[in-house]
Amino acid sequence: MPQNQNKVTYGIDRMAFYIPEFYVPMTDLAQARGVDPDKYLGGLGQENMAVLPPDQDIITMGASAAEALLTDDNASPIDRRSIDLVIVATESGLDASKAGAIPIHGLLNLAPNCRTIEIKQACYSSTASVRLAMAHVMQHPSSTVLIIATDNARYGLNAPGEATQGCGALAMTVTQNPSILAIDPEAGYLTKDVMDFWRPSYLDEAIVDGKYSARMYLTGLINTWGQYSGITNKTIDDIDRFVFHLPFSTMADKAYRRLCQHTDHPEDPAEYVAGKQLNQQIGNSYTASLYLSMLSLLLADDGSANNELTGHTLGFYAYGSGSVAEFFTGTVIDGHKKYLLPDYHHNQLTQRQALSFDQYEDYYRFQSKIMSRDQGGNISIPTVSQSAPFVLTRISDHIRQYARS
Numbered sequence: 366m367p368q369n370q371n372k373v374t375y376g377i378d379r380m381a382f383y384i385p386e387f388y389v390p391m392t393d394l395a396q397a398r399g400v401d402p403d404k405y406l407g408g409l410g411q412e413n414m415a416v417l418p419p420d421q422d423i424i425t426m427g428a429s430a431a432e433a434l435l436t437d438d439n440a441s442p443i444d445r446r447s448i449d450l451v452i453v454a455t456e457s458g459l460d461a462s463k464a465g466a467i468p469i470h471g472l473l474n475l476a477p478n479c480r481t482i483e484i485k486q487a488c489y490s491s492t493a494s495v496r497l498a499m500a501h502v503m504q505h506p507s508s509t510v511l512i513i514a515t516d517n518a519r520y521g522l523n524a525p526g527e528a529t530q531g532c533g534a535l536a537m538t539v540t541q542n543p544s545i546l547a548i549d550p551e552a553g554y555l556t557k558d559v560m561d562f563w564r565p566s567y568l569d570e571a572i573v574d575g576k577y578s579a580r581m582y583l584t585g586l587i588n589t590w591g592q593y594s595g596i597t598n599k600t601i602d603d604i605d606r607f608v609f610h611l612p613f614s615t616m617a618d619k620a621y622r623r624l625c626q627h628t629d630h631p632e633d634p635a636e637y638v639a640g641k642q643l644n645q646q647i648g649n650s651y652t653a654s655l656y657l658s659m660l661s662l663l664l665a666d667d668g669s670a671n672n673e674l675t676g677h678t679l680g681f682y683a684y685g686s687g688s689v690a691e692f693f694t695g696t697v698i699d700g701h702k703k704y705l706l707p708d709y710h711h712n713q714l715t716q717r718q719a720l721s722f723d724q725y726e727d728y729y730r731f732q733s734k735i736m737s738r739d740q741g742g743n744i745s746i747p748t749v750s751q752s753a754p755f756v757l758t759r760i761s762d763h764i765r766q767y768a769r770s
């Protein structure tokens with residue numbers, strides 16, 4: 366589809382993810398829990414699960430993802446002074462008052478004349494951040510908005526949701542005339558007050574009714590698609606690839622199938638599978654998940670005729686439990702591949718270390734300890750990450766201290 370060079374567009378200019386150096390293979394988790402590995406590998410579609418080590422948290426992961434994007438040597442450098450709004454989207458917030466965007470702003474040495482906020486609505490808050498960022502750059506065309514979606518998905522050791530844990534951060538910038546994706550203003554969106562997944566502030570693990578949540582996810586998809594297609598008169602044939610929020614990767618199969626049934630559209634796996642690959646290796650990253658699916662799709666594009674995405678329309682479905690859902694579209698920009706950091710992202714996945722099962726449980730329990738009122742206020746943090754750009758070094762008088770490593 367040729368792009369209109371004169372049209373002013375708004376959307377995603379740069380993207381980068383960061384994941385910790387540690388993971389647990391799903392086959393090890395299955396063996397330890399006495400579960401058929403095919404349930405995790407085939408039923409949920411997960412291969413490996415990223416694990417948060419003691420010296421990482423949502424701040425260090427978020428700052429690391431943003432640092433990768435800001436220091437990309439292959440693309441023209443981003444003027445850090447143009448960043449006048451930093452939004453952290455998370456549902457693993459470390460403070461009920463102070464925004465996680467503030468320590469990230471400090472670690473990244475951004476300009477002082479900048480707004481910094483944290484936004485919450487489960488996994489939807491990254492999409493809310495994109496909409497807010499677009500409105501900001503429409504008013505201030507030379508601005509760059511930095512969005513950081515960063516989360517640690519925790520359901521509990523031996524809990525039903527354990528196999529759908531994970532963690533990671535995705536940073537993206539939103540600008541006028543972006544380099545990667547121009548996002549359309551039209552969208553279908555829905556709020557429905559349901560208790561499918563939530564985390565009271567005194568808990569460090571989420572409470573989830575996973576099957577109910579999947580039903581609410583699909584209900585939201587059909588509703589928001591209906592609203593979107595009614596506004597735009599578009600059909601499924603107008604969408605080249607689907608990008609889904611993924612609490613686990615086979616959710617994409619369920620979502621796509623439901624949409625096809627609803628619209629009498631023949632199923633074609635080529636329309637969505639390439640967006641699942643990062644989730645399969647990382648697990649659920651909550652707010653980062655939808656945009657990780659997008660990056661997964663774009664990184665899988667090897668330029669062959671079947672995979673070429675330039676000028677193609679992507680259909681996005683964002684879902685945040687509780688719940689808010691949104692369906693929207695965007696167009697992939699010519700030249701986007703230059704901004705995808707393929708070597709950096711490849712290394713993120715391949716230079717990880719598999720934890721022994723005992724280490725996985727120790728790391729999990731350490732996170733519970735530092736999130737507890739009794740033990741988390743004053744504690745030294747062992748440095749275990751070898752190549753993380755930022756680490757958490759200690760907590761003194763309830764103040765987290767960070768270092769560039």
Ligand code: COA
Pocket residue numbers: 401403404405407408409525526527528529562573574575576578579582612613649684686
């Ligand atoms: N081989 C292959 N597939 C198998 C299998 C086996 N031996 N055993 C089970 N499966 C399949 C099941 O058929 C099911 O597939 P389906 O959904 O297509 O029917 C899938 O594996 C999961 O099995 P299920 O019995 O439903 O698993 P569970 O009771 O352990 O629950 C979740 C799975 C996802 C509901 C649970 O992990 C959860 O609640 N996770 C949190 C989800 C979340 O975060 N939601 C909120 C954010 S949107």
